[in-house]
Amino acid sequence: MADLSVNIGNLKLSNPVMTASGTFGYGKEFEDFVDLEKIGGIIVKGTTLHRREGNPYPRMAETPMGMLNAVGLQNKGVDYFISEIYPQIKDIRTNMIVNVSGSAIEDYVQTAEKINALDAIPAIELNISCPNVKQGGMAFGVTAKGASEVVKAVREVYKKTLIVKLSPNVTDITEIARAVEGAGADSVSLINTLLGMAIDAEKRRPILSTITGGMSGAAVKPIALRMVWQVSKAVKIPVIGLGGIMNWKDAVEFLLAGASAIQIGTANFIDPAITVKVSEGINDYLDRHGFTSVKDIIGGLIV
């Protein structure tokens, strides 16, 4: 049994497997399938200052080895989260992390401030990369200046581990990553979904109500892997890798590319018990290759 623990800033994970926001609900939805406490960290559904109804149906299109979504940050707002959801999840003994989104800097700041007061939430993931909201997070995430401004503002009020989720829909993701690092982020997670589109040829109409949406699933893995590799060389803060991880082997590839931890997203829909299988698979890999700690393979790509 290898040592699977990793650190992301001050955050200690028992193993490098986390769940991606928006794919695992608040964790409770999966408790029949997996022991939640065996997951390194659970990043819950994107939370905004005010309640959001999200985009109209249809919000999903299946694509070859992947899917598009256009949920649009549907959630009941941070106050509802604090009063109704938090009491249900605060005693789950793993890192429960809240994904925070907004459409103005002040929204991010107020939401982060409220969550800072919650003892059982050791970190937030700042979503500056949601492709499905008008004037949404992605507006901040696509320029170094915008990303830096929002992270700086949140850093002033948020005292615990601050992870910033990056958009792949940019010319140079390393530039954004460096800007976010400079603004005080403890870690970056990448990639959020890739902007895509699906058309129903028979009806000559788009499948999604929003026409375009965010693509995820196995098909995006090579792009995610490349970006994780580039960003991990560009910044000193730990990188959390995600995008198309379907099994332990994919996870190991991200660790080798430089990720200190990984997130599983869309794969939860295909196998609701995948998270624990991935951490077991990483352990078996380490044992087989004679590594005593997962830290020994982070960035261990031989080139």
Added chain:
Amino acid sequence: MKKYILDLVVSQNTRLHANYVLIKMTHANPLPEMVPGQFAEIRIDGSNTTFLRRPISINFVDKEANEVWFLVQLVGDGTRKLATVKEGDVVNVVLPLGNGYTLPQDLTSVKPLLVGGGVGTAPMLMLGSTLAKMGCKPTFLLGARSSKDLLQLDEFQKLGDVYMTTEDGSMGEKGYVTQHSVLNDQKFDVIYTCGPKPMMMAVAKYAKANDIECEVSLENTMACGVGACLCCVENTEEGHVCVCKDGPVFNIKKLLWQI
């Protein structure tokens, strides 16, 4: 109800006309408790165009044989691939998902009508069987394009009275379910329905106009099946809710349908 991920074994796969299969699956251990109207998310292996599981309603549970039945219409690559499973094949299934139909409290005085359209007749078999076992004789009104789309009639006839409509008049009365004479001839206290949305809307309109309780089963495009991804939402009086978790069965009073 507790949800399970199970490797079920195909015990029988029967082709019903050209476009439908009835797949029966079993397990070494007793199958979990399931109620009428719930569904399963079935993993499709070996189809490179099918990435997500397919939500399929539970057609029937045969407790004696420890079998769960799925009635599958061949629609796209996923269901076509699923239709090729053979006896002895292992299929990975997540079940039971969602909420079922609300069973009536006072069974002696209740006269339920079960309306199914096309492959939407699937959950009506388990619902009808459950009602019959409770001592409440169900009436079935089944509609389809033509006689070859009316499925499992012998099973329905064992449980209660069966009325049919087909759009081409090849079986039963010609037309849509809402045009069937049984709706004028008899009075029902509750209507349960599953089928194409325009049909369910017409049934809901009839129920509302006649002040009859009515539950519909929705089939919005779904990914996770457990209320995590928020893709399959329906607009209700409470805002967007997940069909997979808060449904698939809804009382029509909760929906914002313009009927």
